Amino acid sequence: MSTTKRLWRWRSNPLRRHEDIVEAWVVLTVWVIVAFAGAVAGLVTARSAEHEFAEQRAHRHAVRAVLVAEAPHGVTADRQTDGRVRGSVRWAAPDGTPRSGQTMVDGGLKAGASVTVWQDDQGRLALSQPTGRAEGHVEAALFGAAAALAVAAPVFGAGAFARARLDRRRMARWDQEWDLVGPQWGPKTG
Structure with a gap:
């Protein structure tokens, strides 16, 4: 073309x-x-x-943490599609102070199990590992x-x-023009 x-x-x-x-x-x-x-x-x-x-x-840095309470196994309100559930963990901040919080862990783990969690530079728990x-x-x-x-x-x-x-x-202009020209073409049929 x-x-x-x-x-x-x-x-x-x-x-x-x-x-x-x-x-x-x-x-x-x-x-x-x-x-x-x-x-x-x-x-x-x-x-x-x-x-x-x-x-x-x-x-974000990976650290080892300890599961404080047993992670539920089965269907719960906090369960995700990958089988992970919300669990309470305890870990040490970068300055060595003990911290505790909740994060997603594998379901069915017993209290005292070692898990990997992610924390930022201030020791705050991140819910997921970095992309x-x-x-x-x-x-x-x-x-x-x-x-x-x-x-x-x-x-x-x-x-x-x-x-x-x-x-x-x-289309409106075409209709107007047709109204002017159409009658000159002869009688309407139908």
Whole structure:
């Protein structure tokens, strides 16, 4: 398909209506906004997520903890789909002070069992281990794509709405013109 045919709305044409020109500008504007704003939103979001995951990896550390009470086994309100349940644990902070709290542990463990927990630099318990490097790249890419889509969807919606309004306006004008020209073509049938 030639460039001239692709850009038919921009060509000088005696049949071109004002709505065609407006529609061409609407389509161009929508694509420019989607391309640039979507790309910027996606990149900023992906970089922010990458930075957050890197911060987690830098400031969360695995430590050994002792399970204070037996971890329930079976269906409970705090159970997750991976078979882990909320359990009370005791561990030592980086400065050596004893700490206690709750985190997710494997179900069915007895009190006194040794478990691995994650803490930050201040010794506060983190509910999960940090996101790994490869998993972080994938998640950051997905967050970036979601952000780009979140920018693109309303812009495409606004463009579709504007084009629908232009189509209604074209149809109304066509009806008006047909009312003027139609009777000159002879009697109506039916």
